[in-house]
Amino acid sequence: MFIGEFTHALDAKGRVSIPSKFRESLGDLFYITKGLDNCLFVFPEEEWKLFEEKLKALPMTNKNARAFVRLFFSGASECELDKQGRILIPQTLREHAAIEREAVIIGTGTRIEIWSQDGWNGYIDPENIDYDEIAEHMAELGI
Numbered sequence: 001m002f003i004g005e006f007t008h009a010l011d012a013k014g015r016v017s018i019p020s021k022f023r024e025s026l027g028d029l030f031y032i033t034k035g036l037d038n039c040l041f042v043f044p045e046e047e048w049k050l051f052e053e054k055l056k057a058l059p060m061t062n063k064n065a066r067a068f069v070r071l072f073f074s075g076a077s078e079c080e081l082d083k084q085g086r087i088l089i090p091q092t093l094r095e096h097a098a099i100e101r102e103a104v105i106i107g108t109g110t111r112i113e114i115w116s117q118d119g120w121n122g123y124i125d126p127e128n129i130d131y132d133e134i135a136e137h138m139a140e141l142g143i
Contacts, residue, residue, distance in 0.1 A: 001025070002107030007117065009102055014094055015086040016103045022112055023085055032089065034075035034096045038119050040089070041072075042079070042112035089114070 006019040018026065031048040035041035043051060055072060058065035075096065079087045089099065102117035115123070122128060 001109055002112050003109070004107050006105045007102055008105060010089070010094075010099065011086075013088065014091065015082070015088050016105070016114070017084065017086050018081060018112075019105055020085065022105070022107065023081060026081070026112075028080060030079050032077050032079050032087065032093060032114075033072050034093065035113055037123060038097055038115075040093050040097050040099075040114040042087075042114060043110075047110050 002022055002025060004019065004021065008017045008019075010016050026042070026044050027046075029045050031043045031045070033041050033043075051072075055069050058069060060066060075093055077090050077093070081087060089103075094100075097114060098116045098119055099114065100116065104115045104117055104120040106113050106115065106120070
């Protein structure tokens with residue numbers, strides 16, 4: 001399970017260190033792709049395969065389903081950690097998430113999200129998010 005929040009700088013080649021507590025759970029091969037809310041999603045191989053099966057089951061005749069599948073598969077890239085525990089974030093994905101210098105790496109249970117520092121700070125700013133409203137909607141989902 002991925003939990004926690006960490007900030008790491010990108011190097012000149014676009015590599016970022018993955019927190020050591022996440023490395024083992026990621027495994028040898030994992031996937032990075034465009035995420036929602038202008039972040040990146042990082043899936044361990046097993047979670048990627050589960051997600052991939054769900055995406056493949058969506059009807060091709062549905063315009064929203066096609067758009068959703070395109071978003072995730074077009075930006076996807078297989079990744080491995082280098083000997084220093086870093087990954088190379090492809091340029092197109094760095095642009096998608098507006099990551100330039102600092103990356104915020106958060107655990108969200110079954111996956112990791114990578115955000116730009118500004119993007120994450122804006123997302124969690126109490127002026128931009130109504131936690132009470134979110135809690136009410138979670139009740140509708142049975143949480």
